[in-house]
Each structure stands twice: as C-alpha cells, then as structure tokens.
Amino acid sequence: MKFLIGNSHGSRVLASNPVRSSCPVCGNEGTSVGVMTVEHLVTDRDLVRGEKYRTCMNEDCDVVYFDSDNGSTLTKNQVIVPIWFKRGADPKYACYCSQVTEAQVIEAVEHGARTVSEVNAATGAMKNSNCKKNNPLGVCCHKIIQEVLDRQELTKSPINPFTKQ
Numbered sequence: 001m002k003f004l005i006g007n008s009h010g011s012r013v014l015a016s017n018p019v020r021s022s023c024p025v026c027g028n029e030g031t032s033v034g035v036m037t038v039e040h041l042v043t044d045r046d047l048v049r050g051e052k053y054r055t056c057m058n059e060d061c062d063v064v065y066f067d068s069d070n071g072s073t074l075t076k077n078q079v080i081v082p083i084w085f086k087r088g089a090d091p092k093y094a095c096y097c098s099q100v101t102e103a104q105v106i107e108a109v110e111h112g113a114r115t116v117s118e119v120n121a122a123t124g125a126m127k128n129s130n131c132k133k134n135n136p137l138g139v140c141c142h143k144i145i146q147e148v149l150d151r152q153e154l155t156k157s158p159i160n161p162f163t164k165q
C-alpha cells in the first residue's frame with residue numbers, strides 16, 4: 001500500500017503552504033538540511049530530485065532525507081555514510097570530517113576529557129572541519145561530541161542541581 005497524499009473530497013487542506021515538514025514514511029517532523037549536504041552524501045546525484053530537503057531523525061525509519069516540496073525520499077542505502085542517528089549505524093561517527101567514532105569520543109571522555117576541545121585534542125576530531133559537506137545534518141560535529149559529553153555527565157551524576165528547563 002502506498003500513502004494517500006490526500007483525497008479529492010473534504011479532507012484536510014494544507015492551508016496556503018504546500019510544504020511537507022514531516023517524513024512521508026513515518027510522519028516524524030523533519031529538520032532542514034542544505035541540498036549541498038544531500039548532494040555530497042548521496043550515492044548517485046541523479047537521486048537528488050529536490051531542493052528543500054529535510055532529514056528524518058527517527059532512528060527506526062529508513063528515510064534519511066525527504067524533499068518537502070515533492071515528497072521524494074532518500075533512504076539509508078542511498079547515502080554513502082552510516083547515519084549516526086539511525087539504528088545500526090556502523091561505525092557510528094561523531095565527527096565525519098576526521099572520521100572519529102562515537103566510541104573514540106566516549107573513550108576520550110572516560111580518560112578524562114571534559115570539554116569539546118579536550119575531546120578534539122584527544123581524538124583528532126574536527127581537524128579537517130568540513131561539516132556542511134560531510135555531516136549528514138550539514139552542521140558542525142561539535143554538537144554530537146557535546147551530546148556524548150552531556151550523556152556521560154548524566155550517568156556519572158544522576159542528581160543534577162542545574163535542572164534543565
């Protein structure tokens with residue numbers, strides 16, 4: 001069964017804005033990503049059929065990118081790198097530019113690195129920074145490393161006086 005994009009009679013009208021912001025497969029809200037990133041990571045440029053790509057961060061969904069204008073999708077096997085936020089990514093890169101894995105970041109943290117720059121110094125992450133092209137989200141790898149640090153901090157001190165808002 002394919003997906004019903006809408007029917008002719010009395011169904012929801014997408015107001016004046018035809019943009020699809022959610023994944024056509026799982027319905028997860030997508031995050032905008034530059035077409036340059038998509039073009040760089042796709043296995044075949046001909047697969048790129050839009051300009052307004054978003055990424056689906058649902059770890060169980062095979063869709064990596066979808067176009068918010070025409071709904072075309074690119075799945076895990078149509079991109080050249082393992083996607084860190086999808087289940088089963090192997091290896092799970094924290095920094096795509098320098099090919100540093102999440103495991104290496106965790107190891108650095110276990111050995112005492114406490115800040116992003118300490119992690120970078122220990123692992124060599126972000127040395128050849130070209131995140132816009134190499135990272136599937138088109139953003140700096142910094143965020144992923146920070147996430148590992150935050151997670152590590154949480155497991156170490158379950159009672160955090162600075163509760164997040």
Ligand SMILES: [Zn+2]
Pocket residue numbers: 023024025026027028056057058061062063
């Ligand atoms: Zn999805």
